[in-house]
Every structure is written in structure tokens, then in C-alpha cells.
Amino acid sequence: MSEYDSLHRQCRTLESLFDTKLTSYARLASTITRSQEDLEAGGSAERWKDLETEVDELLQKLGELNDQLDSLSNDPDSPPSQSMLRAIQRHREVYQDYSKEFRRTKTNVQHALDQANLLSGVRNDIDAYKSSAADSLLAERDHITSSHRMTDDMLAQAYETRADFGRQRTTLSGIQTRMTGVINTIPGINNLLSMIKTRRRRDAIIIGCIIGLCIILLLTYMF
Template identity: 30%
Template sequence: MSSSSFSQIRSQALSLEKQTESLLSKYSQYQQSSSQSLESTEDESHTKQQINDILGKRTTIINKLNRISESSINESSLSTSKLQQISRHREILQDHWRAFNRITSQLTDERNRNNLLFSVQSDISYHKQQHQRRPGQAGSTEINDDPNAYILEESQRADNVNSIADRLLQGAMNTRDELINQRQFLQNAQVRIMSSLQGVPGINVLISKINTRRKRDTLILASVIAICIVLLFFV
């Protein structure tokens, strides 16, 4: 593939990156309404699917850029800057995947908490109504007077609460794993930067010259200050 093909495919990657940022911004706004909604809206589900599809397309595009780089190595037609561009596109894609998963996890956790609170409030309201109806209505406490039925209901509620707690715990574990992955990513980025600096011809010599000149300038300045102080004593 030619350099023009690389530019065309990269322009698609840039366009999709902008679309992803816009959709992620829109998707994050649903966190404000998640406290009032127990289920995701149709618009939210559509936005989530759009982001997922675009991220998949960007993965395919980056794979195409990688194939171009592999086919152009022997021809020496792919510059170092283009290789860096491919690496940058990959890093941005990983950042967007992390942001997307983080927002999705937060929305899920918030709705799980709301569902738990709604379930508890409903149970409290139900028992209050049954307690108020008990003195004046015969037969209204038939369910409450059955110990087995009451135990079964409480067992089902306990199972529901345990299920929600398990999902919340799983979300926390996913968040922890994501933080560990981010730390590993930063460490890998630092290693790549150091490797790139070491691979640039003459970079070590340049840094050494800069340090030598700085020491020389410091020594000259210190000498001038010392001479001025000595002269002040003799004047």
C-alpha cells in the first residue's frame, strides 16, 4: 500500500476518534439521570451501541495501519513519525475503551443501588399496609399468618439483596483490575519512551554536552561571584 493509502486510513481514524469523544461525552451525561431511572433508556442504549461499534471499527483501522507498516518496512517508505502515529492511535483507543467501560460500570452500579433501595422501600411500604389493614379486615392477614409463606418471601428478598451485592462487588473488582491495567500501561509507556530516547542517534552525546555546558556555566558564575565578594573586602 502507498503512503496515500496510509493517509486516507489515518484520516478515518482521526474522524472516528472525534466521534468517539463526542459520544463518550454524551454517554457520561446519563450518569446524572441514572439516580432517577431504574432502567436504561432507549437513547442511552443506542448511544452505548454506537460507541461499541465505533471502537470496533477503530480497532480494524489500526490493524490496517499495522499491516501497512509491516509491508513497508523493507521498502523504507514508512517514516518514524508514521510509526509513532500508529502507536498514538492505539493508545487513544485504549483510553477510550477504559473510559467507556468505566462509565458503563458506574451506570450499572448506580442503578443496582437504586434497585436495592427501591426494593427495600417497597418491602417497608408493603409491611406497613399489611399492618394497618390487620385490625379491621378479616382474612387480610392470611399470608402474614402463614409462617412458611413469610419465611419463603424473606428468603427470596435475601437472595435478591445478595445478588445485587454480588454485582456491586464484581463492579468493584473490575474497577480495581482497570486501575492495575492503567498502572501497567503507564509503566510500559515509560519504558517505550526511554527506549525511543536511547534509540535516537547521538541523543546521549547531546545530553552529555548539555550537562557539561551547564556545569561550566555554573562554575563561571560561581567564580565571578567569588571575585566580586573578594573585591568588596579590599575596596
């Protein structure tokens, strides 16, 4: 097999492989834009870098093969035929088209990645805001619950104080009733004491009179 045939076959193989990889690389942009996933979490950034490196290496190899074909076409010792020149020219055109397509696709992929990163950042900011708002609501709810609990405790203390006042009022009312009864009973006791004193005074007078009479009779009897 001649050198031209070998280079020609290698170019055809690399062109086919490059076209497949470039198509996969182009699909990555639409996948990233459509899914709007977190690039780091989903692994899109890593897949993009690996695929881009692979496509870039294929393009470099294809360029090297085209350079070898160009050198072969300019060999004065073994000038190529017209069909070979047309094939070499065709490989060069395909290589140039692939280079342009790769640069364009690379720009589109980078734009898609930038947009996905921006959307991911915005989504993270929104999630952070939601989390902060949720924390604020939870804190506010805890504060309200604490206020309700404090209010319930104050009401319970107020009810207990009112009950104590009620019991004290009942006790004082009973004491007042007993004192009123005692006070109402005192005039009768005073009357009783007065009657006792009057009777004792009368008894003393009677006894005095009897004693005096007895003394008089005794003196009369003696003299």
C-alpha cells in the first residue's frame, strides 16, 4: 500500500470519527440548556471538558494528516495524479469545515455552560433566600408560640390569684360573721352579769341584816 493510500484511509477514518464526536459535542450544549442541571453535581462540566479535549485531539491529528498529504502532493520526485490532488484538496476543505464547525460549536457550548452556571447560581440564590425565609418564619412561629405560652402562664396565675382572693374573701366573711355573732351575744352577757351582781348585792344585804339581828338578839339576851 502506497503512502498516499495509507494517509487517505486514515483521513477518511478520522473524518468519520471526528464527525461523530463533534455531533455528540454539539448535543451537549442543548442537553445542558434543556436540563438546566447543576453542572458540578450532574457531571456536565466534566463530560464537556473530556469530550472537548477528545474532539480537539482528533482535529489536530486530522490537521497533521492533511499536512502530510500536502507535503506528498508537492513531492517533485513522485508527483500525484489529478484524482489524488482532488482527494487531497477535498480532505483539506473537510478539515477546514470541521475546524470552523468545531470553533462555532465550542462557542455555543461555552455559552450554554455559562448560561447554565448563571441559572444554577440564580437557583442557588433563590433556594438560599427560601431557606432564609423559612428560617425566619420558623423563628417567628417559635416567638409567637413562646408568647402564647407566656400569656397562658399569666392567665393561669391570674386565675389562681382570683381563686385565692375568693378563698380569702370567704374566710374573712366567716370571721366577720363570727365576730358579729359574738358582738350580738355580748349585751346578753352584760345583762346576765348585771343580774348576778344585783342578786349578790341583795343577798349580801339580807345576810347583813340577819347577822345584825342576831347580834342584837344576842346582846339583848346577855344583858
